[in-house]
Amino acid sequence: MRIEGPKRVTRPIPLTPLVDVVFLLLMFFMLSSTFAKFGIFSLGQAATTPGSTTSSSQAKSIPGIIVDVFHGPDIRVNGQGVTIDNLAQALDAFEARGLDSAIVRVHKDADVQDLVSVLDMARTSRLRALSVVQ
Amino acid sequence: MKIGQPPQRHHVDWQLQLINIVFLLLLFFVITGTISNLQDATITLPETSERSPGGTVAEAAYIDADGKLSFRGAPSSVADIAAEWFKEDSIGRQVLPFQIIADRRLPATKLVDHLQKFRQAGFRNLTLVTVRGSADAP
Helix, strand or coil, X not given: CCCCCCCCCCCCCCHHHHHHHHHHHHHHHHHHEECCCEEEEEEEECCCCCCCEECCCXXXXXXXXXXXXXXXXXXEECCEEECHHHHHHHHHHHHHCCCCEEEEEECCCCEXXXXXXXXXXXXXXXXXXXEEEC | CCCCCCCCCCCCCHHHHHHHHHHHXXXXXXXXXXXXXXXXXXXXXXXXXXXXXXXXXXXXXXXXXXXXXXXXXXXXCHHHHHHHHCCCCCCHHHHCCEEEEECCCCEHHHHHHHHHHHHHCCCCEEEEEEEECCCCCC
């Protein structure tokens, strides 16, 4: 007697469980992901890298520039009011006269955003060192 | 009377189209998003321009708008953070960048205070996490 082998059943791929899993993955990525691009803002490596130093213990060159930061940010460079857009220019003008480091003095009403904006802008200038005091 | 056969129903597989779209959405989120591991959703990060280098958030010390410090999800002090951070490898970890996540509304004088304490505790390479560009803070 000839026995036929089992019939090959070609079943379609079950889509429903697949959709379930993919929906779960989609939910996970939608909820856990963020579109914000994080920046890593260096706050100084104790006097090693020139240009972007924000160390409070630097006394190699006598800084002749004092940048006062108030809320806003309201900026005074050696007493003169400067807007945030003109800050780099103003600092470069001092650099041209031979002063290459500045002290950033934060006042009571300034918040972190003011300080970060000022430092971010001041780093585009040609100053060699910035230090932050209060 | 001869009745013609009923017209063949065209079977449309909606499930297949659905899963195509869902797969596309999934790919979109996987590619464009980065998984946020900010542990404190109440903190709004300060903004910087596109000039500052980008990066990802690692283990960080959180300072909220009132100046309260927390680390690994619990309120902490600089000394405690230093003790935990330098427990395994005290020399190598001094030069590793350590991230600080501060609220943008925190008074800057308090941040400077904290930074000084961190430096005294032995952290040599401190970084502040910001949001680049004018995107909304997470």
